[in-house]
Amino acid sequence: MAQDRIGLVRDSMNENPLLAKSQLGRPLKRGFSLPPDDFTYGRPNTGKDGGTAEAMGNWNSALPSMTSKPGEQKRERDFIGLNRAAIKAGLVTSGEHYHFRANHDIRRKMSPSENKIRTRRIPPDMTFGISTRPSTPVFDLLEHKYQDRWLQQRRLSELANREKQQKKILNGNIYETRASLLRKYSPVVEPPPLWHMPRFERVHPHLETFRSPEARKLAFRAHSHDATSRTGVFGHGIYAAAKS
Incomplete structure (x- = not known):
């Protein structure tokens, strides 16, 4: 029974395997092309034998035995x-x-x-030679960055040497006293309290919306960091536009 098809039937429809319908008991046609006639199937024979001399005349054409395998390292003298x-x-x-x-x-x-045979395989995309040296950055020379870097390294080395000397002195005859410890002690300066109106100083809040005092501190700290880019007196407005 002929198959019904809607529309115009073109020759390209029969060649496209996606549009062609499979026939009963016949495989679909694929677009694979075979190699030419002079193509040899199989894997190449890498074994080394006597060659033509051994095949034709049965001569003693065996290869000389090698004392060391290719790639094997020579042992050192003991x-x-x-x-x-x-x-x-x-x-x-x-x-x-x-x-x-x-x-x-x-x-x-x-x-x-x-004792394992070490073989060095060079990748096909390897580029031989020495890599190109990058050019000297002119901007670093003009801005004296090398000088600033050298001064910073010298400063750090001097601080490290000074700390080593202080540790040596402390480990020696000199020991710490109460006066020396008080001289080095710097008390922690607490920030001033927030300003409140006098009539609300004795009024305590009856509702606590934060889970813990640490959460309240984190929220106020985030607000203080974000208030610099917002409009308004207290930084509650929208984000301000960038000013050149």
Whole structure:
């Protein structure tokens, strides 16, 4: 039975797999393209054998065995073991030890972590060379920022040396007395209380809207910080516009 379709039927509708309806028992057509005819499927053979000589003539074309694997580090000489072996052999002088080391060789055993083959893989997007040195900031030179930075570092170093000297003096014969402690003590200055009208000084509030005195202090502190950018005498108005 033919399928009903509303509208004009174009050739591009049959090629689009989203618009084409699947037929019963037939797979949908996909847009995958195969490689050319000279393409070889599979993975390349990286094994090294005798090659053509071994395949045709069965010659002795085996590769020479390598003493060390590629990438494997050469073990260092074990001088402690050489000295021990020389002493056991009865050698004492430096010349005898020199000849013993020339005729004998003992290599140091490598740990399992050092014995692993280390391969260095260079990323394909790596750029070789030295990075470009940034130019000297002219504005820092004109504003004497290097001088200010040096003066600040000197000031901090002098303060640190002075504190070290004071600690040395205190740890020595000089000790603190009551007079020296009172001389260094600076009493805490409490801020003046808020102004109240005389008739409301003895009137206490009957309603407390804050959960705790700490919450009340935090709220008033936030209000004092935010009141500078608001209009009005007490800073309860809208935010004031920026003034140039």
